[in-house]
Amino acid sequence: MTTINQNYLELQGSYLFSEIAKRRTAFIQNNPNAEIISLGIGDVTRGLPSSVLNAMHAAVDELAEPGSFRGYGPEQGYDFLVKAIIENDYKSRGIDLALHEVFVSDGSKCDVGNIQEIFSNDAIVAVQDPVYPVYVDTNVMAGRSGSFNPDTKRYNNIVYLECTAENQFKPSLPTQKVDLIYLCYPNNPTGMTLTKDELKVWVDYARENNCLILFDSAYEAFIQEKDVPHSIYEIEGAKEVAIEFRSFSKTAGFTGVRCAYTVVPRDIKGFDAAGNTVLVNDLWNRRHTTKFNGVSYVTQRGAAAIYSPEGKEQIASLVNYYMTNAGIIREGLASIGLEVYGGVNAPYIWLKTPSGMDSWSFFDKLLGEAHIVGTPGVGFGQSGQGYFRLTAFGSLENTEKAVDRIRQLTL
C-alpha cells in the first residue's frame, strides 16, 4: 500500500481562480454580447523587446551545428547571465556579489516554493496577509503549517502578519518566535512598498532574533520612487539574513519564456541540530544541482540581452507602458472617491471596496455592471477581505475603457 504525503490533505482548494472562472462563465452565458475586460490576471500582454527576440533567434541558430551546440549548461546558470545580473542589478547599487551567490532558475514560483526544503521541518513560518499563496501552500506540503482552522480560515502553525489600510499595509514585527519570514516588496497583491528605513527594521529584527527573511522582489523593476530599496541588500547586514528572489517575468515579459534568479549570500548561516554552522548557500546549491538541470540556453541568452543598452531602454519602455496604465487606474478610481493603494511602484492597484462591500460582492458588481473581471482581495487571505486587486498588465486602450466604465458606476 503506497501511502501518500498526508500533508497534502491539509491543502485548501485553489478556490480563488476557479471561482472567478465559474462566475465569469456564468455571466457570459447570460450576457453573450458583453465585452469583458480582464484586469484580474497577473500576466503581461505586450510583445517581447526586439533585443530579447534577436538574442533568442541567435541562440536557436547556435544550436544548429555541433561546433556551437550547447547541451547541459551549469545548473546555476551560464556565467554570461550571472555576470550581467551582478553587474547591472547589484554592483550598480553598491552591492557586491560573487558568481556562486546567484542561482538562475526557470521561475520565482519554483524558487520561492522550493526554498523551504532546505530548512528544518519544525521551522516556524511567518507570512504577510494578504499573501501570494505559494509561500503558504509549499509549507503546508512540507508539514509546517499545522491544521487548517475552518473558523479563522488560517493554518494553526503559520504566523500571519496582517497588512491592511490601518497599518498602511506595513506589517508589525512578529510577537512570537519565528524562523522564516516571507516578505514581498513591491507587494503582490497590495502594490505597496517599504522605504529603506522601514525595511531596515526587518533586517535588524532578523539579525537580532536569528531568523531568515525570504525576500520576494519579483516586481522590483516597477519601482519609481527614490526612497524605495530595489534590493534588500541595500540594507546593512542583510546579506547575513536574507535570500532575495528576482524574476524576469514581469520585468521583461518572460512569463512564457521562463527565467528568474535567486541570491543566496555566503554570509547566511544555518544551524544543524547539534548547533554547528552550515552555509545556507551550500544547501541551496546542493538542492539546485540535484533537482534542477538549468534554464534553457535560448532563454538565458534572451535574459542577458535585457542588460544591453538597447535592452535596458526597451525594458524601461515596457515598464513605463504598464505604469501608465497603473496611473490611469489609480487616478481614475481615486477621482470617484475610492480608497486606492499601490500602483505607484508596482503594477497592482489595491482598492478598498466601497460601502463596506465584501470582496466577492464587489467582484459581482464589477462584472455585472461594468463587465470587468478583477480579483477579490479575500482570495489572498483573510486580511484581504473588503479589498480588491486590479492589474495594470492590460492594453492601454482596455485600461482606459475599463476605468471609464468604473467611473460610471453607482458606488
Place this chain on the structure above:
Amino acid sequence: MTTINQNYLELQGSYLFSEIAKRRTAFIQNNPNAEIISLGIGDVTRGLPSSVLNAMHAAVDELAEPGSFRGYGPEQGYDFLVKAIIENDYKSRGIDLALHEVFVSDGSKCDVGNIQEIFSNDAIVAVQDPVYPVYVDTNVMAGRSGSFNPDTKRYNNIVYLECTAENQFKPSLPTQKVDLIYLCYPNNPTGMTLTKDELKVWVDYARENNCLILFDSAYEAFIQEKDVPHSIYEIEGAKEVAIEFRSFSKTAGFTGVRCAYTVVPRDIKGFDAAGNTVLVNDLWNRRHTTKFNGVSYVTQRGAAAIYSPEGKEQIASLVNYYMTNAGIIREGLASIGLEVYGGVNAPYIWLKTPSGMDSWSFFDKLLGEAHIVGTPGVGFGQSGQGYFRLTAFGSLENTEKAVDRIRQLTL
C-alpha cells in the same frame, strides 16, 4: 537560529564527477599535448534538427506582438504538445491516455527528483545498483534513506537491487516490503533492457504487493530490438502501479533546451493514513501547479515539431548516428576480448574491466595510456565496482579514434 534540513548532512559528496575532473586536470598538466577524447559524459553533441529549429524560430517570432504573444501557459503543458505526445508515443502502441495524465516539465531530472515528495516520508524505497544518483539523493534529502554506512557505502534504509553480469543486470524482486521501486530502462548506466515478459514480472509484483514503480524511460528512443517495451504501459495493469518518465534530452538533443514529460495515470491509487484512497494524479497535479510554472513556450513548440513527419525522420537519423557509435564501441571492445554490455538499445556501453581491475584503476589506465575519459562504474554504486561506462554521444570521428586507441592497449 534558523535550523536546516538535517537530512542534507547525510548526503555524500558528489565525488564521482569532481574526482574525474581532478584526475583529468592533473593528467593534462603533465601531458599538455595529449589529445583527450571524452566518452564519459551523458550529453549529446549533434545540432538540433531543422524542424525543431524552425519551430523555435517561429515561436520566438510569435512572442514579438501582443496579438500572438504567449504569457503564462498551463503548468501541465500546452495541449498541442500533450496531444502530440499521446498520439505518437502512446496511442500508436495501443495505449490510451487522457490529456490530464501527461505533465510536461523542464526535465526528467526534476521530475524523478520531485516525485518522491507526494509520498509518505516513511515509504521504503528500492533502487537498482548501479543507479542514477538523483533517485537516491532526493530521498536522502527527504529523510527516507536513513544513515549512510561508510563500510557498505550504502544507506541503511534504502533497498538496493543489485545488477551485475551474474544476473545479466536484471535485478531480483525485493525480498522485503518496499513501497517505491525506481526502475530505469533502457538503463543508465548499464545500457541494458528488459523484455516485455521480464518487465511484466515487476508490474505483477507491484500489483500484488501494493507498491509503485517509478519507471525512468529517458532513453526509450534508442530501443532497437522488437521485444523491448517502449513504455511500461505496454504491460497489462501497469497503469495501476507505474509512473513513467520520458525526456526529449537525448531523443532530440534537448539537454540545453529543456523538455520532458511524466505520465501519471488516473488509475494509480495512493492511501492516506486512515486508509482512504487518494489519486496520485491529483497529488502530482497539485504539486506541479504549485511549484512549477510551465515550460518555455519556445521549447514546447520545438518539442512538438519532433512529432512532425520531417521531425520524426530527423530524430531517427540522430538516434541512428549515436547508435552507430554505440555499435563501433561495442564491437571494437568485444573484438579484443572485453566483456561488454549495453549499446544495443541504449547509448551506453558498460564493460567489465579486464584482469579484475577496479573501476578507478581502469579509469587511470584508459586516461594515461589511451587519453580517453570514461566513467568508473563504482561511481554509480557498489555493484558498479569493476565496471566502466562509455557513452556513444561523441562524434563518429572521435568514437572511431577512441576505439582504435583502446584496441592498441595491453589489457
